[in-house]
Amino acid sequence: MRTAQTSLSKPSALRRFHPSASSANSREEETQTSSAKGWSRRKRNEDYAARGHPSLEEHISTRRSNSDREGTMGCVGSKKEQEQEAPGKGTGNNDQHGCAQAAHYVKDPTAANFGSKASQMPSNANSPDGESIAMALYDYEAIHDSDLGFKKGDKLRILEESGEWWKAKMISSGQEGFIPSNYVAKDTLEAEEWFFKGVSRKDAERQLLAPGNKVGSFMIRDSETTKGSYSLSVRDGDSKVSDTVKHYKIRTLDNGGFYISPRNTFTNLQELVSHYKKQGDGLCQNLTSPCLSPKPEKPWEKDAWEIPRSSLKLDKKLGAGQFGEVWLATYNKHTKVAVKTMKPGTMSVEAFMGEANLMKSLQHDKLVRLNAVVTIEEPIYIITEYMEKGSLLDFLKSDEGNRVKLPKLIDFSAQTAEGMAYIEQRNYIHRDLRAANILVNKALVCKIADFGLARIIEDNEYTAREGAKFPIKWTAPEAINYGSFTIKSDVWSFGILLTEIISYGRTPYPGMSNPEVIRALEKGYRMQRQDSCPNELYEIMLECWKNKPEDRPTFDYLQSVLEDFYTATESQYQQQP
Template identity: 60%
Template sequence: MGCAGSMEKGVSHEQTQNDTSQKTKYSQDPKQSATNVKNSSSLLPEQILQNDDAASLKEMVMVALYSYVAVKKTQLTFKKGEKFQILDKSGEWWKAKSLSSGKEGLIPYNYLQVEESIDSKDFFFKSINRKDAERYLLAPANNPGAFLIRESETSTGCYSMSVRDLCTDGTDVVKHYKIRRLEDGGFFISSRITFKTLDDLVTYYQKQAYGLCRRLGKACEKPIIEKWDEDDWEIAKETLRMVKRLGAGQFGEVWMAMYNNTTKVAVKTLKPGTMTVAAFLQEANLMKTLQHDRLVRLFAVVTKTAPIYIITEFMSNGSLLDFLKSPPGRKILLPKLIDFAAQIAEGMAYIEKKNYIHRDLRAANILVSKSLLCKIADFGLARVIEDNEYSAKEGAKFPIKWTAPEAINYGSFTIKSDMWSFGILLSELITYGKIPYTGLSNAEVMARLQRGYRMPRPPNCPQSLYSIMTSCWKAKPEERPTFDYMQSVLEDYYTATEGQYQQQP
C-alpha cells in the first residue's frame, strides 16, 4: 500500500565524507568471476564446516545469538553473546567449550554464528523475504525507524534494508532499499556515499536520514526461538507445570505450561474417549514431520496416562478467532487482515505440497503470535476424533458451516474441501470473528448450499476480496484454486502496482 509522504523527511547533504560519485567501483557479478576468496569471518556455518575446513574447526570462535537454559545434564546453559570453541559438529546439537566458563557440553547449532560475521548482528535477518520483513517490522514491539537488513532476493551477494515508517495519515508502512556492494568489498545505498562495513552504514543512517524515509532507530526485534530436543517426544506429565488455563473446547482444555521449568509451551489436554492412543500416535507421528514457519510446531506428546496431552509451541495471542474479537484485534485494519489470510494460505500451500489435508480449517484453529504471525494448528486431528457428535454430519459438534458440500454429503475430504473452508475463514476475518451464515441453522445452510446458495458479501468486504471468497466455493472441487495460487493472490493484493524499492539520489 502506497504512502504519500513520511512524517520525517531525509536530511539534505550537498557533500558528504567519502563521496565517491565520480569514482565508484561497482561490484562484479560473482558468476563472471573465477576468483573465490575464502574469508572465514564472512562464511556461514554450513560453509566453514565442510570436510576441507575440519582442521580449522577448533580454531573457529562462534558466538551465541540467543540465550539458552539446559534441560539435560549433557547440555550447556549460556547467554546471548557468549563465545564457544566447537569440539564436535555431529547432528543438531554440537559439542562446544565455553570460552568464559571453560565448561563443555551440547548446544543447539542454530543458536550460533561465526564471531563477527554479519549473521551475528542484531539487525541481520538472514533467510527472510520481503513480505516477512514487513511482517516482522510491523509487529507491535517495533516503532517507526525500526529496521533490518536481509539478503537480496534478486541480486546475488547484495543486501536489502527494510525500514518501518509512518505516513502522514498515521498508518505504518515499510520502505525497502537496495544495499549494493563495491568491488573492494564496501557497501552503499546511494552511490554518493560508501561504507567499508554494514556496521558503518547502519551507524551513519542512525545519525541522519540522507535520502532514507527517516533515520534508523533500533534493530527489528527478533522472534524468540524455542529449541526442543527431538528425542523428547513421549514425555512424562511430571515434566510439565501447568501455569494458566487458556481456554476449553469441545474435546479438552488448552493450558500455558512450563516444560522442565525452562521452556514455555502450550498443552492441549484431550478428554478421555476423544480418540484412541494408537490412532492419535499414528497421526501425531505424521504431523511432527510437517515443519513450516506457518504451522504450529508439535513438540511432544503424553500418551502413557490419560488424558492425552499434546505439547506445542506457545502462541501468546491465542486463537485467531479470539484475537479478532479482542480489543487489539478489533483495531486491525484490512491490510493486516489480508496479510493474515496470506500467511494462512502460505501454511496451507505447504500442507498441499505435502499431499496432506487439514479437515478442520477455521479461525479457531489458527493461532497468533506476539508479533502477529499466524500459524495453523490441529491439522489432521479431525481424522482421528471418534466423538459421534463430531464425526456424524448431523452431530452438534460437526463444523457444518465451514465444511464443503462434498465432505458433508459423501465424506470426501480433500485439499479442495480445505479450500472451501478457507473461503469461510476469510469471512471470519472480514467480520472480526462472526459466525458464518448469520441467522441460519446448520440444516438450513446444508439445504441452501444444495440449491446453489452462497454466503452473501459481508458488510465492509471489498468486492475484490469477495470474489476471492466465492472462488473457494465453486461447486466442482477441481475448479477451486490451489493454495499456492491463493497465497500469491493475497500477498499481491496491495503490492501489485507498487515499486519494489525506494529510489535513491
C-alpha cells in the same frame, strides 16, 4: 540475526488467476470418509519410511517394551470464558526433580531430520583446525544438566551439529555442553544485530512496524529473488498517514563490494550501514537503530518426544472443546507449554501416534509446534508451544481484537495462507480449517493448530455429516457429500475463515441451520458480501468457493495475493536514490 520463513510470488490481479493453477497437492488422492479413522498401517509405514521414521509396528513395540513409562504432546485453541485455576489438578509431582531421568523418555522419532537454518548454511567463521566458531546472539541460562550456558557475545567452538541442539565448547572456559542452535550465529554477518537471515519482505514489514521500533529502524536481509544478494528495509514515517516500510535492493559489485546507489560504493555491509546512519543520502530516512526482535523460543528439550505424565503440571484451564480440554502447563518446572487432554475413546493410540509422527515433521513459523506426547495411558496428552492470545476466534471477539483495523485483519489472513501454503507444499491436508483452530501469540503471529487430528477422531457425531459436531459450515460440498477431503477442500474452508476474520468472529451463514446450509449450497448459494468486506477480498472468497475443486486457487497464490493486498499496484522496491 533472526530467522523467519515465507514465500513470495508477485501477483498481478485476482482476475488473472487461471483455474488450472496447480499445487503439489493437486496430485494428492482424494481421501474418503472411511479414512477418517486413519490410514492403513501399510500406508503409514510407507510414509514413515519415506521420512526416515520408524514404522508403526516398531513404535508400538517400543511403547510396549517401555510400558512403565509415560509421555506427552499437544496444542490447540483456547476459550477465554472458561479460564480457571486448576483446583489441585496438576499432575506434576512437586517432589520430583525437575529433569526426569533419561530412561523415562522415548526419543523424538523425527529429531535427526531437523536442523536449524544456521546449521544448513556453510560457515564463514572457522578456526585454524577447521572447526566452526560461533558467536552467542543472546544470553542463555542452562536448564538441563547437559546444557552449556553462555552470555551474549561469547564465542563457542561447535563440536557437533545435530538437530536443534549443538554440542559446543566455550572458548574462554573450556566448558562443554549442548546449546540451542538458534541462539548463536556462525557467520560474522549473522552476528550483526541489523542482519535478519531468511526474513521475507512481508515479515520485514511486520517486524519493523511492531511496537518498539521507530522511524529509521532498519534491517538488512537476504534477497528473496537473487541468491547471495541483500535488501535493506527501513521504517518510514509521515504525520498524515501511518508509518510504512520502504525496501531497497543492495547490489553487488564484481569485486565483492556493495551499493544501493552507484555513486556510493562500500567494501562491506558494515560500511554501508555506517554511511547511511550518518546521512540518508537519498533514502527515505537516516538509518537509526536495528529492528527490535524478541529472543527466539528455545528448541524443545533434546530427545524428549514421549515424556512422563508426571513431568507436566497442569496450571490453568484455558478452555474445553468437543474432544477434550486445553491447559496452560509447566514442563519439568521450567517451560510453559499448552497441553490438550483428549477425552478417552476420542481416538486410538495407534492411529494418533501414526498421525503425530507425521505432524511432528511439519515445521514452519506459521504452524503451532508439536513438542511431545503422552500416550502410555489415557487421556492422551498433546503438548505444543503456548500461544498467549488463544484462538483467533476468541481473540477477534475480545476487546483487543475488536480494535484491530482492516490491514491487520488482512495480515491475519495472509499469515494463515502462508502456513497452509507450507502444508500444501508438503502434500498434507488440514480437514478442519477455521478460526477456532488458528492460535495467536503475544506478537499477534497467527499459527495453524490441530492439522491432521480430524482424520483420526473416532466419533460418529464428528465424522458423519449429520453429526452435531461435524463442522458443516466450513466444509466443502464434495467433502460433505462424498467424504472427499483434499487440499482444495481446505481452500474452500479458508474462504469461510476469511468471513470469520472480516466479521470479528461471526459464525458463518448467520441464521441458517446446518441442513439449510447443505440445501442452499446444492442450489449454488454463496454467502453475501458483508458491508465491512472490501470487494477485492470478497472476490478472493468467491474464488475459494468455486464448485469444482480444481478451479479453486492454490494456497501459494492466496498467500501472494493477500500479502500484497494493498501494494499489488505499487513497486515493491524503491528506485535507486
